[in-house]
Amino acid sequence: MAEAKATIYTVARAVGVSAQTVSRVLNGTGQVSEKTRAAVLAAIEAQGYRPNAVGRSLRASRTPMVGVLVADIGNPFYARLHRAIERRLSGSGYSLMLMNCDDDARIERRQLELLRSYRPTGLVIVPSVGSSLSAADLPAYGHVVSVSRVLDGLPVPAVVTDERESVRAAAEELIAHGHTELALISGPEQASTARAREEGFHQALARHPGRRGIVRHTDGTRAGAQAAAGELLGTRPGPAAMGPAATNPTATGPTAMVGFNALVTEGIVSAIMAAGLRCPEDVSVVGFTDAGWMTLHRPPISVIDQPVEEMGALAGRLLLDLAAGESVAPGPRVVPSTLIRRGSVAAPSTKIAAPAMKTAGPATQVTGSDTKTAAPDTNEERS
Amino acid sequence: MAEAKATIYTVARAVGVSAQTVSRVLNGTGQVSEKTRAAVLAAIEAQGYRPNAVGRSLRASRTPMVGVLVADIGNPFYARLHRAIERRLSGSGYSLMLMNCDDDARIERRQLELLRSYRPTGLVIVPSVGSSLSAADLPAYGHVVSVSRVLDGLPVPAVVTDERESVRAAAEELIAHGHTELALISGPEQASTARAREEGFHQALARHPGRRGIVRHTDGTRAGAQAAAGELLGTRPGPAAMGPAATNPTATGPTAMVGFNALVTEGIVSAIMAAGLRCPEDVSVVGFTDAGWMTLHRPPISVIDQPVEEMGALAGRLLLDLAAGESVAPGPRVVPSTLIRRGSVAAPSTKIAAPAMKTAGPATQVTGSDTKTAAPDTNEERS
């Protein structure tokens, strides 16, 4: 069996029927006598026939395929997101084409060009920073749903979490613990997620005069975050210059940090260690997006738990609805995040611990008090 | 522009040439006068024409698509592997179709059926446990390369790491530190990776009489590993029954554990904590496959660092070679792993620490010394 290549024609010939009768059996459309159906099925089995999706797609001018484009599948957040989308779509008959774009609009474009050449049924996309996707392009991808990030100005359903509110709540909580100088180690400046989280951060600070908030943009990687956090921590009063038990009420430098994602949170924790500081005694930490290591860490890391699975599942469902011809309104759907309190948030100690001051990287060695925090071009700083 | 749907015919008509002249311009095949080429290009631009991959694939009876099938993209190892394969294949013109199979042979089969319906150019696969892939199926996927796990008895090139040797080296090191009772928290019993690692583990023990090695099979998840490790740790002399400073030379229960993958290592560390034990004082740990949290952890986790990126890149290259018509011999290619020594391995303390004994899950509460370790059917135990 499985001779040469079997097609509906070879099957039809073997049974003595026409090709579209075979097609009918295959698709369960139209009426076919039980006898004919059985004969066709037997011939299919005998020849090892497998349908050719390409022929079918060409005829239908549409491929039962959904593209999933994310910034980086190596980032656990996107891996989980993809998984959730796949789960929701599995069994629906759609193939998933996963694409990375490294958060680069040019790569994104190249990947999308490849995708559209298949005439796909849909696309679930986390738009890259500066995405070039335009309203005119949209139909080429079939139905489009965005997740996590939003496609500015395009009439596309989106699934997001309540970033502004949840970061605001985290910052409020830090303030309630007595912190007066907070830092948000953020992501790419242009990302809609970064903008929303920064807004929430600033909203919380605006409500509490005298508090100071520093935002640093990073590429969202551990290394980038470690450098940014390390630099900030380097502006803290160095105990080497002040004696082990010095108290410094005018100390600058944040005593609490919020991480943009799990990788950034790794970088923050790493920078705190490298600076010889302790968490939460010297620096409180709140992450964004839970990760397995966070409960393993001592102290366990408090985190804004992003509902990744729900977001992926909802995005998948919206796409399925759209593909089924149902009308789905454009605009964001918000799935709420939850603040998980673990052990990495505490009141700031007035005493500065005695760190080894073996700060890695470009951390500024501070010799006195009253230092001003540097505010490079790409960064933002508010009081 | 971008009227209705542009095809090579609409472009041809606009320029006043034939369709295959357009095809020639598109593919750079054959000779086309500069003038004609320019006119065609202009019309393509004007009409917003995009090639249809489906038409092309149907004609060619082959789709420039490579399937990548792994057990679980949510496992960072597979995510990194996919990333590496994608990097190597990017720019080659192949689309990647990523598929999960949850290490379930039936899901694997369904996914592969979907893939073959596209008449793909190739497949890079981490075969599921009990994979149903047969020699007869192989041609349906174009060229096939396996990674990480091996496809028993099939003539397929494979990319693996030196699991047996590296686990043996890790076990030797643990033995050199004075451990006499080691445990390997392994993966699925049937996986080729698990078998190879267990072999290495047993080889090391066989060379050192009097040492005891326990192997536990798990599903490779954190939860599964935590249960298995917790159970093993529960067989250790409970200080509650012996007094805080008791010394017990006949103690059973491992003082060193090797984890099958990063998730399993998380589970081991978690179980140690839950049992109120310390690492490395009470239990030494060696992981398999590095992960970001391992350097953050106190102590930092020693690990057999698997060359994931190299493995993915090599698999991608082999597939490209195959697709280019070069002959590639079947059989394994071994990319070596490296033991990274960090802080989680130390000599076993003769004194048993005073754990809180708040063991989670089904850990056996041991009341006396000289307990025999249970050896359920699915597990294996050697001396």
Added chain:
DNA sequence: CTGAAAGCGCTTACAG
């Protein structure tokens, strides 16, 4: 340097 014809595998009307 260029074109007319055929066909890749399938399904959609349209007839019976």
Added chain:
DNA sequence: CTGAAAGCGCTTACAG
């Protein structure tokens, strides 16, 4: 319940 014809978009020989 079943079939003959046409066409989805493209490329491959084959001619000129």
